[in-house]
Amino acid sequence: MAPMTRRSILKGMATTAGFAGVAEFPFVNRVALGDQPIKLGALYPFTGPMALEAQEMLAATQIAVEDVNAGGGVLGRKVELITRDSEFKPEVMKRKATELVEVEKSPFLVGALVGFEGIALSEVGCKNEVVVGFYGQNFLTVKGKMCKYQYGTNLTPYQTAAAAARFVHQQGFGKKWHMLANNYSWPQMFERAYAIVAKQVGAEWTGVTWAPLGTRDFLPFLPKAAAVKADVIFVVTWAADQVACAKQIQEFGLRKQTQVIHGITELTFAEAAGKGVYEGTYSGTPWYWHLKDKYPGAKAYYDKHVAKRKRAPSGYAASTYATVRVLLDSAKEVKSLETEKVIRAIEGRKFQYLKGPEYIRACDHVDIQEVFLCKGKSAAAMKDEWDYFDIVQAVGGEETAETCESEGFDPKKRLSDQA
Amino acid sequence: MLFGYPLDVWATQLFIGLVNGCILILVAQGLSIVFGLMGIINFAHGIFYMLGAYAGWVTVRATGNFWLALVVAPLAVAVVGMLVEVGVLRRIYGTRNANFAGVLVTYGLAIMIPDVVRMIFGRPGKPFAVPSVLTGTLFTFGGTDIGSYRIFIIGVTAALLPLLWLLLNRTNLGMVIRAGTSDNLMVQLLGINVARTWTVTYALGAALAALGGVITAPLIAVAPEMGGLILIECFIVTVVGGMGSFGGPIAGGLLIGTVLAITGMLYDVLADVVIYLLMAVVLLVRPRGLFGQEGVSEE
Numbered sequence: 144m145a146p147m148t149r150r151s152i153l154k155g156m157a158t159t160a161g162f163a164g165v166a167e168f169p170f171v172n173r174v175a176l177g178d179q180p181i182k183l184g185a186l187y188p189f190t191g192p193m194a195l196e197a198q199e200m201l202a203a204t205q206i207a208v209e210d211v212n213a214g215g216g217v218l219g220r221k222v223e224l225i226t227r228d229s230e231f232k233p234e235v236m237k238r239k240a241t242e243l244v245e246v247e248k249s250p251f252l253v254g255a256l257v258g259f260e261g262i263a264l265s266e267v268g269c270k271n272e273v274v275v276g277f278y279g280q281n282f283l284t285v286k287g288k289m290c291k292y293q294y295g296t297n298l299t300p301y302q303t304a305a306a307a308a309r310f311v312h313q314q315g316f317g318k319k320w321h322m323l324a325n326n327y328s329w330p331q332m333f334e335r336a337y338a339i340v341a342k343q344v345g346a347e348w349t350g351v352t353w354a355p356l357g358t359r360d361f362l363p364f365l366p367k368a369a370a371v372k373a374d375v376i377f378v379v380t381w382a383a384d385q386v387a388c389a390k391q392i393q394e395f396g397l398r399k400q401t402q403v404i405h406g407i408t409e410l411t412f413a414e415a416a417g418k419g420v421y422e423g424t425y426s427g428t429p430w431y432w433h434l435k436d437k438y439p440g441a442k443a444y445y446d447k448h449v450a451k452r453k454r455a456p457s458g459y460a461a462s463t464y465a466t467v468r469v470l471l472d473s474a475k476e477v478k479s480l481e482t483e484k485v486i487r488a489i490e491g492r493k494f495q496y497l498k499g500p501e502y503i504r505a506c507d508h509v510d511i512q513e514v515f516l517c518k519g520k521s522a523a524a525m526k527d528e529w530d531y532f533d534i535v536q537a538v539g540g541e542e543t544a545e546t547c548e549s550e551g552f553d554p555k556k557r558l559s560d561q562a
Numbered sequence: 563m564l565f566g567y568p569l570d571v572w573a574t575q576l577f578i579g580l581v582n583g584c585i586l587i588l589v590a591q592g593l594s595i596v597f598g599l600m601g602i603i604n605f606a607h608g609i610f611y612m613l614g615a616y617a618g619w620v621t622v623r624a625t626g627n628f629w630l631a632l633v634v635a636p637l638a639v640a641v642v643g644m645l646v647e648v649g650v651l652r653r654i655y656g657t658r659n660a661n662f663a664g665v666l667v668t669y670g671l672a673i674m675i676p677d678v679v680r681m682i683f684g685r686p687g688k689p690f691a692v693p694s695v696l697t698g699t700l701f702t703f704g705g706t707d708i709g710s711y712r713i714f715i716i717g718v719t720a721a722l723l724p725l726l727w728l729l730l731n732r733t734n735l736g737m738v739i740r741a742g743t744s745d746n747l748m749v750q751l752l753g754i755n756v757a758r759t760w761t762v763t764y765a766l767g768a769a770l771a772a773l774g775g776v777i778t779a780p781l782i783a784v785a786p787e788m789g790g791l792i793l794i795e796c797f798i799v800t801v802v803g804g805m806g807s808f809g810g811p812i813a814g815g816l817l818i819g820t821v822l823a824i825t826g827m828l829y830d831v832l833a834d835v836v837i838y839l840l841m842a843v844v845l846l847v848r849p850r851g852l853f854g855q856e857g858v859s860e861e
């Protein structure tokens with residue numbers, strides 16, 4: 144071996160520095176990483192009472208990723224879905240979300256069907272400074288609670304409630320309003336919105352009949368709600384509680400006494416309740432599969448979902464699709480996986496995937512969109528096994544969303560500049 | 563008017579309390595019998611309630627006959643109960659900390675069996691309609707439709723309780739169960755086949771829970787998770803009424819059902835906690851419960 148001289152050492156150091164410098168060039172990285180997929184960390188409650196919805200959301204995510212990959216992927220790289228079971232527990236959600244970021248090196252996180260999952264996921268996203276996309280209702284849109292890296296394309300509780308309240312007012316169902324709900328924070332957000340809109344349109348808000356969370360029998364609470372003699376009763380329940388409540392409302396004959404409006408519903412709840420249980424009641428939803436007859440994007444998604452799952456897609460599945468598409472399309476647009484760049488691309492983003500035009504409002508990351516009011520069909524009127532509702536009206540836009548000011552945000556600034 | 567509500571609304575709420583109480587009585591009787599004889603706090607009891615609902619759904623789906631489901635579901639779940647007792651619980655009897663082990667084992671079953679149900683039946687809830695002959699309103703009271711099905715539930719409970727009383731008080735099996743509740747060791751020393759008695763007792767408890775499940779299935783969501791809340795309520799019913807007694811679950815069920823109904827009307831926010839408050843008061847004032855036997859459950 145030739146002796147080491149000062150010249151040879153300097154040559155070696157220069158060569159090493161040269162390679163290192165070249166490796167920093169984006170095109171070199173891209174060539175080197177070209178075969179490596181971009182990981183998308185996604186969490187679903189596969190275990191627990193929301194397992195069916197989890198499978199729906201998984202299918203929607205898979206379709207979204209397939210659509211993006213079919214269009215060339217992101218940064219010329221395929222997107223690879225990495226899933227974890229959140230087990231419907233916040234501590235598991237946190238642990239597995241952290242694992243997706245720290246071990247799997249996923250630059251983004253998507254998930255969270257319900258509130259406590261959202262809080263857990265948002266915490267991980269904020270701590271690790273990764274963009275977090277919500278599947279479920281976007282309810283953290285309050286200054287001090289919201290992480291600036293978080294967004295969602297599902298409705299906020301306020302939007303859902305305000306849309307139904309405005310629909311009731313437009314339809315002339317009556318001026319005396321009441322609410323029946325499970326007693327926890329999510330329906331309490333609906334209560335606030337109903338009361339605000341009632342005041343705006345001159346309706347009388349008579350308050351709420353609360354039932355314990357998880358109650359399987361609402362019958363003890365229905366006479367009290369009925370005794371108010373309201374023109375409209377908004378019923379805010381979810382999952383098994385809603386199935387039981389809908390059945391008992393039918394049994395109790397409440398629909399004969401007042402107009403029943405379910406705050407929000409899902410196709411899976413109507414299936415579990417049975418044909419005709421929702422007959423004559425109205426329900427809010429971010430999306431319903433009948434939209435396939437109106438929007439080509441909805442038709443394409445519907446066909447893919449049915450092929451994958453052998454069933455019509457749920458509203459939350461559609462929101463999941465939009466959430467994932469917004470994220471990946473934004474990263475594609477700015478040609479970057481960096482959190483700050485991607486979230487700024489999401490802020491103000493306009494898009495149209497499965498329904499009418501929407502956009503993510505920059506000041507609070509709320510998706511300004513249509514809310515659909517659907518009417519339940521009788522068993523005889525159902526054309527097929529998924530045909531539980533008809534879309535009656537779309538209520539949408541800024542009029543149903545809470546203002547940024549009332550949430551504590553500056554409407555003139557991006558959320559990423561003020562949170 | 564009473565506390566701001568018309569008397570007919572009060573009457574409706576009391577009726578609702580009676581109906582809900584009947585459901586609790588049916589399910590809690592099984593829990594009380596099992597604890598009274600075997601000393602097992604059976605966390606799997608809610609699972610039998612859920613399995614009863616699913617067995618009923620399968621029967622109705624296969625035959626279209628709800629009345630057949632009322633017979634098949636309890637029998638099928640009784641067999642499951644026998645298998646659990648023989649295959650799982652019998653292995654812990656006489657061991658150190660058998661009571662604690664019983665809690666753990668039955669709790670483990672309560673976690674495992676819903677997952678098995680999900681694997682077999684899938685995740686979505688199952689639609690279960692009220693049989694057509696029992697749909698509709700029997701009469702209207704104070705503006706409230708009193709459905710035929712709720713009257714049916716009261717009728718089933720009223721018919722079943724005397725039969726259960728006869729079983730416990732006029733049959734050899736019942737005599738052994740009552741004797742074992744008082745002094746299990748003595749029953750064994752008298753040469754009675756306690757093992758078989760325990761198997762039959764556990765199966766009886768499971769069957770009663772299953773009957774409760776199939777009867778309530780048309781009114782609620784039939785899903786693997788449905789056993790959780792009923793189990794908590796049944797524990798409270800048996801604690802309030804008195805474990806190991808026949809009258810205890812009846813008194814406890816009617817009291818809890820009525821208290822929930824009236825609280826739901828008067829102060830709905832308290833409905834979440836009122837039954838726990840009631841249980842706490844009973845435990846402080848009369849730890850063995852309203853009709854409990856002295857020495858059975860005080861420790």
